[in-house]
Amino acid sequence: METSSEISSYKKESQELAEKAFNGLFPEKNFNYIVSISYSGKFSDYNANVKFSKTWMQFKLSKKWVLVSEEIKIGLLQSLMLKIFKVKKSTLNTDLYNKFLKNAHISAEKTKKDEVLESSFRRINEKFFNGMMDMTNLEWNKSSNVLGRYEYGSDTIMISKILEDDYELMDYVMHHEMLHKKFKFKEKNGRTLHHSSEFRKEEKAYPDSEMLEARLKRVISTHKSLSKPASFPKRKRRFSLKFW
Numbered sequence: 001m002e003t004s005s006e007i008s009s010y011k012k013e014s015q016e017l018a019e020k021a022f023n024g025l026f027p028e029k030n031f032n033y034i035v036s037i038s039y040s041g042k043f044s045d046y047n048a049n050v051k052f053s054k055t056w057m058q059f060k061l062s063k064k065w066v067l068v069s070e071e072i073k074i075g076l077l078q079s080l081m082l083k084i085f086k087v088k089k090s091t092l093n094t095d096l097y098n099k100f101l102k103n104a105h106i107s108a109e110k111t112k113k114d115e116v117l118e119s120s121f122r123r124i125n126e127k128f129f130n131g132m133m134d135m136t137n138l139e140w141n142k143s144s145n146v147l148g149r150y151e152y153g154s155d156t157i158m159i160s161k162i163l164e165d166d167y168e169l170m171d172y173v174m175h176h177e178m179l180h181k182k183f184k185f186k187e188k189n190g191r192t193l194h195h196s197s198e199f200r201k202e203e204k205a206y207p208d209s210e211m212l213e214a215r216l217k218r219v220i221s222t223h224k225s226l227s228k229p230a231s232f233p234k235r236k237r238r239f240s241l242k243f244w
Helices: 004-025 070-085 092-107 115-128 167-183 197-204 209-226
Strands: 034-040 048-052 056-062 137-141 148-151 156-160 186-188 191-193 238-241
Touching: 004 034, 004 056, 004 070, 048 070, 056 070, 070 092, 115 137, 115 156, 115 167, 148 167, 156 167, 167 197, 167 209
Parallel strands: 034 056, 137 156
Antiparallel strands: 048 056, 048 238, 148 156, 186 191
8 A cells, every 4th residue: 555655756756747748848838737647457558548627637547658668658648738738749759659659569468369350350461461460459349339440559459249240341340450550650740640641542442442331331320220329428628549
Protein backbone atom coordinates (compact mmCIF):
# COMPACT_ATOMS: atom_id res chain seq x y z
CA MET A 1 0.00 0.00 0.00
CA GLU A 2 1.33 3.44 -0.95
CA THR A 3 2.17 5.90 1.79
CA SER A 4 0.98 9.51 1.78
CA SER A 5 4.49 10.70 0.89
CA GLU A 6 4.64 8.30 -2.08
CA ILE A 7 1.24 9.49 -3.30
CA SER A 8 2.33 13.12 -2.93
CA SER A 9 5.56 12.41 -4.84
CA TYR A 10 3.64 10.67 -7.64
CA LYS A 11 1.21 13.60 -7.94
CA LYS A 12 4.15 15.99 -8.17
CA GLU A 13 5.79 13.86 -10.89
CA SER A 14 2.53 13.75 -12.87
CA GLN A 15 2.14 17.51 -12.60
CA GLU A 16 5.72 18.12 -13.72
CA LEU A 17 5.45 15.69 -16.64
CA ALA A 18 2.26 17.32 -17.93
CA GLU A 19 3.79 20.77 -17.49
CA LYS A 20 6.83 19.75 -19.55
CA ALA A 21 4.49 18.47 -22.27
CA PHE A 22 2.45 21.68 -22.24
CA ASN A 23 5.50 23.97 -22.25
CA GLY A 24 6.94 22.04 -25.19
CA LEU A 25 3.81 22.88 -27.16
CA PHE A 26 3.05 26.36 -25.86
CA PRO A 27 6.21 27.94 -24.38
CA GLU A 28 4.61 31.37 -24.38
CA LYS A 29 1.68 30.29 -22.15
CA ASN A 30 1.34 29.57 -18.44
CA PHE A 31 0.31 26.10 -17.33
CA ASN A 32 -2.62 26.56 -14.96
CA TYR A 33 -4.05 23.05 -14.67
CA ILE A 34 -4.21 20.52 -11.88
CA VAL A 35 -3.15 17.19 -13.36
CA SER A 36 -3.64 13.53 -12.54
CA ILE A 37 -2.08 10.64 -14.48
CA SER A 38 -3.18 7.06 -13.82
CA TYR A 39 -2.50 3.71 -15.47
CA SER A 40 -5.21 1.16 -16.20
CA GLY A 41 -5.27 -2.47 -17.28
CA LYS A 42 -8.62 -1.85 -18.99
CA PHE A 43 -6.97 -0.17 -21.98
CA SER A 44 -5.60 -1.95 -25.00
CA ASP A 45 -1.82 -1.74 -25.32
CA TYR A 46 -0.56 1.87 -25.49
CA ASN A 47 -4.01 3.46 -25.72
CA ALA A 48 -4.86 6.47 -23.57
CA ASN A 49 -7.40 9.23 -23.05
CA VAL A 50 -7.81 12.54 -21.28
CA LYS A 51 -10.70 14.32 -19.60
CA PHE A 52 -10.38 18.03 -19.01
CA SER A 53 -11.99 21.26 -17.88
CA LYS A 54 -10.76 24.84 -17.58
CA THR A 55 -8.78 24.00 -14.46
CA TRP A 56 -7.80 20.32 -14.58
CA MET A 57 -6.64 17.48 -16.83
CA GLN A 58 -7.10 13.80 -16.03
CA PHE A 59 -4.96 11.45 -18.10
CA LYS A 60 -5.60 7.71 -18.13
CA LEU A 61 -2.99 5.53 -19.80
CA SER A 62 -2.60 1.85 -20.54
CA LYS A 63 -0.35 0.05 -18.05
CA LYS A 64 2.02 -0.54 -20.96
CA TRP A 65 3.10 3.09 -20.61
CA VAL A 66 4.54 2.67 -17.11
CA LEU A 67 8.01 1.64 -18.28
CA VAL A 68 8.17 3.80 -21.41
CA SER A 69 10.74 6.61 -21.40
CA GLU A 70 9.76 10.11 -20.31
CA GLU A 71 10.54 11.63 -23.75
CA ILE A 72 8.06 9.33 -25.48
CA LYS A 73 5.48 9.69 -22.72
CA ILE A 74 5.65 13.47 -23.10
CA GLY A 75 4.89 12.96 -26.79
CA LEU A 76 1.79 10.97 -25.85
CA LEU A 77 0.57 13.73 -23.51
CA GLN A 78 1.28 16.34 -26.17
CA SER A 79 -0.73 14.37 -28.74
CA LEU A 80 -3.70 14.35 -26.37
CA MET A 81 -3.24 18.06 -25.60
CA LEU A 82 -3.24 18.87 -29.31
CA LYS A 83 -6.65 17.22 -29.54
CA ILE A 84 -7.91 19.14 -26.52
CA PHE A 85 -6.83 22.54 -27.83
CA LYS A 86 -7.53 21.70 -31.49
CA VAL A 87 -4.07 22.77 -32.58
CA LYS A 88 -2.05 21.40 -35.50
CA LYS A 89 1.55 21.14 -34.42
CA SER A 90 4.38 18.66 -34.03
CA THR A 91 7.39 18.46 -31.74
CA LEU A 92 10.40 16.21 -31.33
CA ASN A 93 8.44 14.41 -28.62
CA THR A 94 5.35 13.78 -30.76
CA ASP A 95 7.65 12.49 -33.51
CA LEU A 96 9.28 10.10 -31.03
CA TYR A 97 5.83 8.99 -29.82
CA ASN A 98 4.60 8.25 -33.35
CA LYS A 99 7.76 6.31 -34.23
CA PHE A 100 7.43 4.33 -31.03
CA LEU A 101 3.79 3.46 -31.75
CA LYS A 102 4.53 2.39 -35.33
CA ASN A 103 7.09 -0.10 -34.06
CA ALA A 104 5.25 -1.32 -30.96
CA HIS A 105 3.91 -4.32 -32.88
CA ILE A 106 7.41 -5.81 -33.08
CA SER A 107 7.50 -6.61 -29.36
CA ALA A 108 3.77 -7.35 -28.97
CA GLU A 109 3.07 -10.83 -27.64
CA LYS A 110 1.05 -13.04 -30.00
CA THR A 111 -1.38 -14.79 -27.68
CA LYS A 112 -4.81 -14.29 -29.28
CA LYS A 113 -5.70 -16.91 -31.85
CA ASP A 114 -8.75 -18.13 -33.72
CA GLU A 115 -8.77 -20.84 -36.37
CA VAL A 116 -11.34 -19.17 -38.63
CA LEU A 117 -9.65 -15.77 -38.50
CA GLU A 118 -6.21 -17.29 -39.00
CA SER A 119 -7.46 -18.99 -42.18
CA SER A 120 -8.80 -15.67 -43.43
CA PHE A 121 -5.51 -13.92 -42.59
CA ARG A 122 -3.50 -16.54 -44.48
CA ARG A 123 -5.78 -16.37 -47.54
CA ILE A 124 -5.41 -12.60 -47.77
CA ASN A 125 -1.70 -12.72 -46.94
CA GLU A 126 -0.94 -15.07 -49.83
CA LYS A 127 -3.22 -13.36 -52.33
CA PHE A 128 -2.40 -9.68 -51.68
CA PHE A 129 0.80 -9.49 -49.62
CA ASN A 130 2.92 -12.27 -51.16
CA GLY A 131 2.83 -14.10 -47.84
CA MET A 132 5.11 -11.45 -46.31
CA MET A 133 2.79 -10.16 -43.56
CA ASP A 134 3.68 -11.41 -40.08
CA MET A 135 0.85 -13.09 -38.19
CA THR A 136 -1.00 -10.79 -35.78
CA ASN A 137 -3.16 -11.37 -32.74
CA LEU A 138 -6.64 -12.21 -34.01
CA GLU A 139 -9.93 -12.06 -32.17
CA TRP A 140 -13.65 -11.56 -32.66
CA ASN A 141 -15.39 -8.31 -31.82
CA LYS A 142 -19.01 -8.40 -30.65
CA SER A 143 -19.75 -4.97 -32.12
CA SER A 144 -22.05 -4.76 -35.14
CA ASN A 145 -21.11 -1.12 -35.76
CA VAL A 146 -17.35 -1.67 -36.09
CA LEU A 147 -16.80 -4.52 -38.54
CA GLY A 148 -13.03 -4.46 -38.28
CA ARG A 149 -10.31 -2.84 -36.21
CA TYR A 150 -6.52 -2.91 -36.02
CA GLU A 151 -4.71 -1.94 -32.81
CA TYR A 152 -1.16 -0.80 -33.49
CA GLY A 153 0.12 -1.19 -29.95
CA SER A 154 -0.97 -4.80 -29.42
CA ASP A 155 -0.72 -5.81 -33.11
CA THR A 156 -4.30 -7.11 -32.98
CA ILE A 157 -6.90 -7.41 -35.72
CA MET A 158 -10.49 -7.65 -34.53
CA ILE A 159 -13.32 -8.75 -36.82
CA SER A 160 -17.01 -8.39 -36.00
CA LYS A 161 -18.76 -11.62 -35.03
CA ILE A 162 -21.57 -10.82 -37.46
CA LEU A 163 -19.20 -11.76 -40.32
CA GLU A 164 -18.39 -15.18 -38.88
CA ASP A 165 -20.47 -17.09 -41.43
CA ASP A 166 -19.67 -14.93 -44.47
CA TYR A 167 -16.11 -15.71 -45.53
CA GLU A 168 -16.26 -13.38 -48.53
CA LEU A 169 -17.06 -10.31 -46.42
CA MET A 170 -14.75 -11.49 -43.64
CA ASP A 171 -11.83 -11.65 -46.07
CA TYR A 172 -12.65 -8.20 -47.43
CA VAL A 173 -12.64 -6.63 -43.96
CA MET A 174 -9.51 -8.62 -43.05
CA HIS A 175 -7.77 -7.11 -46.09
CA HIS A 176 -8.69 -3.60 -44.93
CA GLU A 177 -7.27 -4.21 -41.44
CA MET A 178 -4.10 -5.78 -42.84
CA LEU A 179 -3.59 -2.61 -44.88
CA HIS A 180 -3.62 -0.71 -41.58
CA LYS A 181 -0.88 -3.03 -40.35
CA LYS A 182 1.10 -2.46 -43.55
CA PHE A 183 0.80 1.32 -43.85
CA LYS A 184 0.39 2.23 -40.16
CA PHE A 185 -0.39 5.97 -40.21
CA LYS A 186 1.04 9.29 -41.28
CA GLU A 187 1.25 12.37 -39.12
CA LYS A 188 1.78 16.04 -39.83
CA ASN A 189 1.37 19.01 -37.51
CA GLY A 190 -0.46 16.96 -34.91
CA ARG A 191 -2.89 15.49 -37.44
CA THR A 192 -2.95 11.71 -37.90
CA LEU A 193 -3.96 10.16 -41.21
CA HIS A 194 -4.92 6.48 -41.15
CA HIS A 195 -6.24 6.16 -44.71
CA SER A 196 -3.56 7.54 -46.99
CA SER A 197 -3.80 7.69 -50.78
CA GLU A 198 -1.63 4.55 -50.97
CA PHE A 199 -3.98 2.81 -48.55
CA ARG A 200 -7.07 3.77 -50.58
CA LYS A 201 -5.43 2.67 -53.83
CA GLU A 202 -4.73 -0.84 -52.56
CA GLU A 203 -8.12 -1.03 -50.87
CA LYS A 204 -9.94 -0.27 -54.13
CA ALA A 205 -7.81 -2.84 -55.98
CA TYR A 206 -9.61 -5.59 -54.08
CA PRO A 207 -11.84 -7.50 -56.58
CA ASP A 208 -15.48 -6.34 -56.56
CA SER A 209 -14.74 -3.85 -53.77
CA GLU A 210 -17.73 -1.62 -54.58
CA MET A 211 -20.13 -4.57 -54.51
CA LEU A 212 -18.65 -5.80 -51.22
CA GLU A 213 -18.91 -2.31 -49.69
CA ALA A 214 -22.60 -2.23 -50.62
CA ARG A 215 -23.10 -5.65 -49.01
CA LEU A 216 -21.37 -4.51 -45.83
CA LYS A 217 -23.66 -1.50 -45.60
CA ARG A 218 -26.67 -3.79 -45.89
CA VAL A 219 -25.28 -6.05 -43.17
CA ILE A 220 -24.82 -3.09 -40.83
CA SER A 221 -28.27 -1.74 -41.64
CA THR A 222 -29.89 -5.11 -40.97
CA HIS A 223 -28.23 -5.52 -37.59
CA LYS A 224 -29.03 -1.94 -36.57
CA SER A 225 -32.70 -2.47 -37.34
CA LEU A 226 -32.71 -5.57 -35.13
CA SER A 227 -31.34 -3.75 -32.11
CA LYS A 228 -32.76 -0.69 -30.36
CA PRO A 229 -30.38 2.24 -29.91
CA ALA A 230 -29.20 2.67 -26.35
CA SER A 231 -29.60 5.94 -24.50
CA PHE A 232 -26.58 7.27 -22.62
CA PRO A 233 -26.24 10.22 -20.24
CA LYS A 234 -24.10 13.14 -21.33
CA ARG A 235 -20.48 12.93 -20.26
CA LYS A 236 -17.62 15.35 -19.81
CA ARG A 237 -15.47 15.96 -22.85
CA ARG A 238 -13.00 13.15 -23.43
CA PHE A 239 -10.34 12.66 -26.07
CA SER A 240 -8.77 9.29 -26.75
CA LEU A 241 -5.88 7.91 -28.75
CA LYS A 242 -7.24 4.74 -30.32
CA PHE A 243 -6.43 3.36 -33.73
CA TRP A 244 -8.79 1.58 -36.07
